[in-house]
Amino acid sequence: MTYIAKPKFHHPGLKKNALGYTHRDYEGKISTLCAGCGHDSITASIIEACYGLSIEPHRVAKISGIGCSSKTPDYFLGNSHGFNSVHGRMPSVLTGANLANRDLIYLGVSGDGDSASIGFGQFAHSIRRGVNMTYIVENNGVYGLTKGQFSATADRGSKSKKGVTNTDNAIDLVAIALQLGATFVARSFSGDKTQLVPLIAAAIRHKGASFIDVISPCIAFNNHAGSTKSFDYVREHNDAVNRLDVLVGRDPIAVDYAPGTVQVVEQHDGSKIALRKIDADYDPHDRLGAQTFLARHAAKGQIVTGLLYVDPEADDLHEHLNTVETPLNALEADTLCPGSAVLDKINASLR
Numbered sequence: 001m002t003y004i005a006k007p008k009f010h011h012p013g014l015k016k017n018a019l020g021y022t023h024r025d026y027e028g029k030i031s032t033l034c035a036g037c038g039h040d041s042i043t044a045s046i047i048e049a050c051y052g053l054s055i056e057p058h059r060v061a062k063i064s065g066i067g068c069s070s071k072t073p074d075y076f077l078g079n080s081h082g083f084n085s086v087h088g089r090m091p092s093v094l095t096g097a098n099l100a101n102r103d104l105i106y107l108g109v110s111g112d113g114d115s116a117s118i119g120f121g122q123f124a125h126s127i128r129r130g131v132n133m134t135y136i137v138e139n140n141g142v143y144g145l146t147k148g149q150f151s152a153t154a155d156r157g158s159k160s161k162k163g164v165t166n167t168d169n170a171i172d173l174v175a176i177a178l179q180l181g182a183t184f185v186a187r188s189f190s191g192d193k194t195q196l197v198p199l200i201a202a203a204i205r206h207k208g209a210s211f212i213d214v215i216s217p218c219i220a221f222n223n224h225a226g227s228t229k230s231f232d233y234v235r236e237h238n239d240a241v242n243r244l245d246v247l248v249g250r251d252p253i254a255v256d257y258a259p260g261t262v263q264v265v266e267q268h269d270g271s272k273i274a275l276r277k278i279d280a281d282y283d284p285h286d287r288l289g290a291q292t293f294l295a296r297h298a299a300k301g302q303i304v305t306g307l308l309y310v311d312p313e314a315d316d317l318h319e320h321l322n323t324v325e326t327p328l329n330a331l332e333a334d335t336l337c338p339g340s341a342v343l344d345k346i347n348a349s350l351r
């Protein structure tokens with residue numbers, strides 16, 4: 001990976017949160033993603049949410065897989081714990097870390113390729129087990145880092161950069177998360193900070209498996225008419241389309257629209273996606289209602305955004321397994337090894 005460190009100095013007048021931290025304390029290295037990539041807007045929203053919550057950066061563990069999206073933890077919370085795992089394996093690494101130390105705040109960052117294909121099983125099991133985490137998928141419908149193959153969330157009938165039509169049905173990770181029992185389920189758009197920042201903050205505060213699918217346009221690899229997730233870019237520079245380093249950046253797409261309305265977002269190639277923000281009187285405590293609402297609007301070609309479901313009384317994997325409160329690395333020797341008398345008693349109970 002390429003690392004560009006940020007200069008340390010900052011203006012002494014920068015606003016501070018309740019713990020005395022400034023925005024800069026929640027930033028990471030300078031992003032090496034294409035200028036205008038939706039993933040950078042999500043990074044900005046994560047920084048904003050953590051600043052607003054006055055989280056101590058060293059209490060966060062950010063875990064990711066492989067992909068442009070999975071690179072982003074490098075660009076926020078530079079003073080927290082981080083682990084860039086293998087492609088698709090973020091959920092099991094996060095689960096293990098969480099079981100070993102429940103005192104940290106777990107932030108899982110993944111891509112649609114990372115989570116909906118190679119990591120689909122891992123995604124599913126971490127959700128159904130109720131791991132206490134905020135699981136964010138930066139969903140662009142393509143494999144960005146490996147140059148634009150369809151991912152499993154790409155819509156059927158959409159076209160790849162090379163003009164190939166996708167004949168496979170799309171996986172809707174939000175629908176699956178609802179079905180698997182996630183206790184906090186939301187969808188948003190990378191350019192809608194007004195919606196995304198509070199969603200991330202609420203997901204972090206939620207105890208249990210929080211899942212947020214964030215539609216995040218890739219400026220580089222959906223540069224063709226017919227794409228439903230991003231845009232045609234280098235029409236005049238066909239020879240150069242596979243070279244990320246020659247892409248001229250675009251302004252990130254930003255939207256802000258009222259609850260209950262549909263916002264058609266025009267992407268840089270002129271293709272459009274219809275985002276529908278849930279109504280103010282939508283009931284997010286009804287899992288079945290959320291599933292129906294999602295399916296009804298998907299049939300109309302609309303991508304529903306907002307907090308779709310939350311169970312405020314949710315528990316998590318530690319409660320299911322009845323684990324000790326203390327992080328494993330803080331357990332004393334006599335707790336870890338209570339002696340042979342206790343072992344004899346356990347053995348006797350099993351005879």
Ligand SMILES: Cc1ncc(C[n+]2csc(CCOP(=O)(O)OP(=O)(O)O)c2C)c(N)n1
Nearest residue numbers: 067068069087111112113114142143144145
């Ligand atoms: C086991 C394994 N298989 C394949 C790859 C190649 N690979 C790297 S990133 C990536 C896809 C990333 O796509 P996505 O998760 O959608 O993230 P994006 O880059 O679009 O943000 C793939 C297939 C890999 N690194 N490891």
Ligand code: SF4
Nearest residue numbers: 034037068144218219
């Ligand atoms: S290739 Fe796509 S996903 Fe990757 S950094 Fe560029 S715009 Fe973002």
